[in-house]
Amino acid sequence: MAETRYVEELIDQEDDFDRWYVDVIRKAELADDTPVRGCKVIRPYGFGLWERMVARLDTQIKATGVENAYFPLFIPRSMLEREAEHVEGFAPEVAWVTRGGNADLEEPWAVRPTSEAIICPSYARWVQSYRDLPILINQWGNVVRWEERPRAFLRTLEFLWQEGHTCHASLDEADERARQMLEVYRRFFEEDLAIPVVPGIKTESEKFAGALRTYTVEAMMSGKYWALQAGTSHNLGDHFGRVFGIRFLDRDGERKYAFTTSWGLSHRAVGATVMVHGDDAGLKLPPAVAPVQVVVVPIWRKRDDMAEIEHAVDRILQRLAPVARTRVDWRDDRTAGYKFNEWELKGVPLRLEVGPRDVEVDQAVLVRRDTREKQAIPLANLGPTVEGLLDAIQGNLFANAKRMLDEHTVEVDTYTELVERIGVNAGWSLAHWCRAPACEARVKAETKATIRCIPRDLPAQPGRCVACGGLSERRVVIARAY
Amino acid sequence: MAETRYVEELIDQEDDFDRWYVDVIRKAELADDTPVRGCKVIRPYGFGLWERMVARLDTQIKATGVENAYFPLFIPRSMLEREAEHVEGFAPEVAWVTRGGNADLEEPWAVRPTSEAIICPSYARWVQSYRDLPILINQWGNVVRWEERPRAFLRTLEFLWQEGHTCHASLDEADERARQMLEVYRRFFEEDLAIPVVPGIKTESEKFAGALRTYTVEAMMSGKYWALQAGTSHNLGDHFGRVFGIRFLDRDGERKYAFTTSWGLSHRAVGATVMVHGDDAGLKLPPAVAPVQVVVVPIWRKRDDMAEIEHAVDRILQRLAPVARTRVDWRDDRTAGYKFNEWELKGVPLRLEVGPRDVEVDQAVLVRRDTREKQAIPLANLGPTVEGLLDAIQGNLFANAKRMLDEHTVEVDTYTELVERIGVNAGWSLAHWCRAPACEARVKAETKATIRCIPRDLPAQPGRCVACGGLSERRVVIARAY
Numbered sequence: 011m012a013e014t015r016y017v018e019e020l021i022d023q024e025d026d027f028d029r030w031y032v033d034v035i036r037k038a039e040l041a042d043d044t045p046v047r048g049c050k051v052i053r054p055y056g057f058g059l060w061e062r063m064v065a066r067l068d069t070q071i072k073a074t075g076v077e078n079a080y081f082p083l084f085i086p087r088s089m090l091e092r093e094a095e096h097v098e099g100f101a102p103e104v105a106w107v108t109r110g111g112n113a114d115l116e117e118p119w120a121v122r123p124t125s126e127a128i129i130c131p132s133y134a135r136w137v138q139s140y141r142d143l144p145i146l147i148n149q150w151g152n153v154v155r156w157e158e159r160p161r162a163f164l165r166t167l168e169f170l171w172q173e174g175h176t177c178h179a180s181l182d183e184a185d186e187r188a189r190q191m192l193e194v195y196r197r198f199f200e201e202d203l204a205i206p207v208v209p210g211i212k213t214e215s216e217k218f219a220g221a222l223r224t225y226t227v228e229a230m231m232s233g234k235y236w237a238l239q240a241g242t243s244h245n246l247g248d249h250f251g252r253v254f255g256i257r258f259l260d261r262d263g264e265r266k267y268a269f270t271t272s273w274g275l276s277h278r279a280v281g282a283t284v285m286v287h288g289d290d291a292g293l294k295l296p297p298a299v300a301p302v303q304v305v306v307v308p309i310w311r312k313r314d315d316m317a318e319i320e321h322a323v324d325r326i327l328q329r330l331a332p333v334a335r336t337r338v339d340w341r342d343d344r345t346a347g348y349k350f351n352e353w354e355l356k357g358v359p360l361r362l363e364v365g366p367r368d369v370e371v372d373q374a375v376l377v378r379r380d381t382r383e384k385q386a387i388p389l390a391n392l393g394p395t396v397e398g399l400l401d402a403i404q405g406n407l408f409a410n411a412k413r414m415l416d417e418h419t420v421e422v423d424t425y426t427e428l429v430e431r432i433g434v435n436a437g438w439s440l441a442h443w444c445r446a447p448a449c450e451a452r453v454k455a456e457t458k459a460t461i462r463c464i465p466r467d468l469p470a471q472p473g474r475c476v477a478c479g480g481l482s483e484r485r486v487v488i489a490r491a492y
Numbered sequence: 493m494a495e496t497r498y499v500e501e502l503i504d505q506e507d508d509f510d511r512w513y514v515d516v517i518r519k520a521e522l523a524d525d526t527p528v529r530g531c532k533v534i535r536p537y538g539f540g541l542w543e544r545m546v547a548r549l550d551t552q553i554k555a556t557g558v559e560n561a562y563f564p565l566f567i568p569r570s571m572l573e574r575e576a577e578h579v580e581g582f583a584p585e586v587a588w589v590t591r592g593g594n595a596d597l598e599e600p601w602a603v604r605p606t607s608e609a610i611i612c613p614s615y616a617r618w619v620q621s622y623r624d625l626p627i628l629i630n631q632w633g634n635v636v637r638w639e640e641r642p643r644a645f646l647r648t649l650e651f652l653w654q655e656g657h658t659c660h661a662s663l664d665e666a667d668e669r670a671r672q673m674l675e676v677y678r679r680f681f682e683e684d685l686a687i688p689v690v691p692g693i694k695t696e697s698e699k700f701a702g703a704l705r706t707y708t709v710e711a712m713m714s715g716k717y718w719a720l721q722a723g724t725s726h727n728l729g730d731h732f733g734r735v736f737g738i739r740f741l742d743r744d745g746e747r748k749y750a751f752t753t754s755w756g757l758s759h760r761a762v763g764a765t766v767m768v769h770g771d772d773a774g775l776k777l778p779p780a781v782a783p784v785q786v787v788v789v790p791i792w793r794k795r796d797d798m799a800e801i802e803h804a805v806d807r808i809l810q811r812l813a814p815v816a817r818t819r820v821d822w823r824d825d826r827t828a829g830y831k832f833n834e835w836e837l838k839g840v841p842l843r844l845e846v847g848p849r850d851v852e853v854d855q856a857v858l859v860r861r862d863t864r865e866k867q868a869i870p871l872a873n874l875g876p877t878v879e880g881l882l883d884a885i886q887g888n889l890f891a892n893a894k895r896m897l898d899e900h901t902v903e904v905d906t907y908t909e910l911v912e913r914i915g916v917n918a919g920w921s922l923a924h925w926c927r928a929p930a931c932e933a934r935v936k937a938e939t940k941a942t943i944r945c946i947p948r949d950l951p952a953q954p955g956r957c958v959a960c961g962g963l964s965e966r967r968v969v970i971a972r973a974y
Contacts (some may be wrong), residue, residue: 042614042617045610048569051563051614054560054629077536078539079534081526083634084587085528107590109587111587112583120530120952121589128528132524136523141825152634154565156594168565225951374931
């Protein structure tokens with residue numbers, strides 16, 4: 011196998027960002043194709059990244075009082091069809107089980123595309139009185155949505171996610187919960203994945219099928235500066251409460267329908283991490299979620315050096331154990347240069363080289379993946395230095411991504427400029443919109459860009475709709491999206 | 493709602509153990525029925541138990557060098573049909589997806605009943621040389637086997653499990669791995685779940701469809717002293733390597749087929765924990781996996797007492813935080829007696845009562861769920877006392893289960909005695925068997941009992957087959973099983 015197979019074959023981002031993405035996913039061994047159309051294998055390195063995301067997000071979700079549970083994979087057709095908008099939105103994407111145990115089913119079962127329609131019937135059983143509320147449940151699992159143009163992590167027929175489902179006595183409380191979980195997502199992206207996001211509300215045409223209101227966090231990918239819907243949180247009003255009969259006896263003695271929310275974040279967070287931070291040499295993983303934070307590459311020329319190197323590596327591992335997830339690359343059929351390239355491709359935040367000369371002077375050489383800065387570190391200082399550098403890298407990745415987002419988000423006041431920006435992948439446009447569905451539809455039809463969200467943190471400011479010139483209260487984010 | 497609804501309605505184990513199981517699962521809120529035939533909801537309390545099992549077993553699996561990954565839920569029919577014995581074993585239990593995205597599929601997709609047939613094609617892609625071996629991968633996920641007589645956790649149409657799949661250069665190495673993982677399962681059951689198990693080998697007729705050899709750990713449930721197959725580990729030989737073309741260039745320059753193993757443990761471990769340790773008052777959860785290890789029940793008569801009680805509970809929580817998962821039951825619409833019953837039903841290992849008189853003398857009352865022993869503890873000693881008691885409870889649960897297993901496992905030398913024991917649910921029989929399939933089939937047909945395993949740790953000892961009188965090398969375990 012050619013020594014240089016990894017880096018030589020990785021196309022430059024600016025030549026073809028989409029192909030760079032496909033290549034880096036495969037070469038860094040995050041995921042691979044399978045014989046099942048639209049489905050991917052998540053390989054150990056990619057799954058290790060997802061596992062760390064799951065662990066951190068799970069802790070943050072539980073800190074808000076939510077508990078995990080598990081509901082069935084299958085939803086009988088009649089259940090899925092109860093909420094009219096919901097089924098209209100999801101029916102075209104559903105995989106149907108029609109045979110089981112060598113017999114045809116009387117009623118086909120949907121493989122869950124999302125679980126509202128199977129969770130609400132349970133909530134209807136469990137809720138009798140206001141004392142049973144709120145119900146705060148989350149589920150980690152797989153869902154299936156028929157997908158014609160699969161792309162690893164971003165859009166696959168089967169994908170992994172968490173879906174939270176809560177049930178409340180009032181609309182206000184449901185809305186507060188939906189906004190609270192959006193804030194959990196925002197912090198997760200910004201603090202754990204070093205990805206700045208714009209929180210906001212979806213327009214009527216972009217909201218979740220069956221929702222009263224959908225909140226979203228949108229992230230800017232590098233390359234073409236397209237948007238990625240990174241996580242959504244829905245205030246479902248009492249739509250599902252009514253059709254599934256979730257009723258409770260309130261404090262005032264009246265029987266009322268309950269209000270529900272749902273909120274989901276999927277393994278497209280892995281795809282976002284790849285697309286936001288990566289460069290022509292491969293991935294750059296944020297230390298908070300990197301499966302390997304420090305890779306130690308021992309360098310030896312003669313067998314004689316081995317004992318000393320092994321001893322030095324042992325001491326290094328002892329010092330690093332409390333501060334970093336560390337792996338040693340002892341392979342003897344690869345050169346040091348090959349290993350450097352491979353671990354850069356895999357985006358390990360720090361590389362630590364230890365050769366005979368380093369051992370002599372009791373030091374090691376640390377190389378940052380993000381800046382490629384190289385420094386010799388006395389072994390005695392290794393622990394604190396590595397800890398500090400991992401923090402610095404996490405901060406630097408965020409700062410770079412934030413700079414990209416800021417530089418490529420521009421206020422746009424004319425339709426011509428909007429169309430032009432979208433056409434050349436210049437980035438996101440902050441444009442006025444009069445809230446007319448026709449204007450939104452026109453932009454989409456003529457540019458393929460969509461209103462990503464009405465940003466939460468952008469103050470209202472009167473203006474004229476970029477499409478029709480009508481009155482507008484605030485600017486919205488318009489962009490192409492994955 | 494009646495104060496006593498929980499305990500009064502729980503039937504005594506000796507009156508109807510199966511109904512006791514169904515009742516306790518529902519009343520302790522471990523699981524609930526759903527509108528999907530054969531599928532259950534795992535409620536937060538049951539899922540919390542499973543989550544702790546997953547965390548502990550996952551750590552133990554990873555300690556053997558295995559990494560997690562994720563393969564597709566669906567298996568195209570032609571893939572599932574490649575290994576003849578495998579498909580013959582699983583085809584009758586498969587759920588088939590025949591429609592997706594509003595169109596009929598050209599080829600039906602099985603919802604995975606187990607993943608050998610979708611994992612092996614990836615291994616065939618990844619393995620080129622002996623340097624690529626071994627592959628050591630585990631997957632946590634859901635599988636579906638069509639089930640006509642569902643029973644929560646033990647036998648449901650969809651269930652949660654882990655399935656490990658490894659790939660090796662030699663048959664010996666594969667067998668060693670299969671035995672190593674069985675030992676991981678044995679320790680997990682004995683040390684984490686306090687359930688003694690008998691490790692052994694399955695007979696040809698009871699082994700996994702497609703395996704060369706199946707290792708198993710069998711546990712004895714209380715009530716009827718039936719067996720539960722608690723975890724299995726398969727040496728698949730090169731059966732799957734050959735049909736899926738997993739080939740590698742060996743050190744000797746020859747292209748060879750690889751050897752694989754698979755091993756799985758499911759959420760029936762939750763069912764086993766319920767059935768082994770529970771009593772007429774409900775669950776008794778082993779502290780190592782109990783979602784709540786200590787429940788604090790504050791007791792107050794007048795509002796005036798509240799401030800002092802709250803202050804005492806704060807101090808208790810501070811002391812317990814480092815040693816135990818603790819929950820406080822502050823509900824004001826339930827009496828203390830009701831709460832005691834409910835937390836006993838839920839099997840929380842330790843209850844801590846704090847009333848005004850306890851506060852006065854700076855103590856609390858600790859009650860063990862397993863022995864119901866009650867003792868007043870000075871708050872200053874609380875941490876170490878609780879830690880010690882949790883260990884003692886874990887040990888006591890194991891000792892009790894081991895005593896049950898030993899008392900109800902008997903050497904049986906005549907067919908009459910065997911039939912009699914099985915007929916009255918007396919327990920397991922250690923009987924000689926000549927290895928003839930006919931004798932095994934006769935026992936099964938006439939008694940519904942099966943050979944659970946050829947025990948690993950029982951020395952060979954010549955004798956006469958209990959069914960035909962033919963020569964036998966060793967005794968096997970014969971029992972009814974769930």
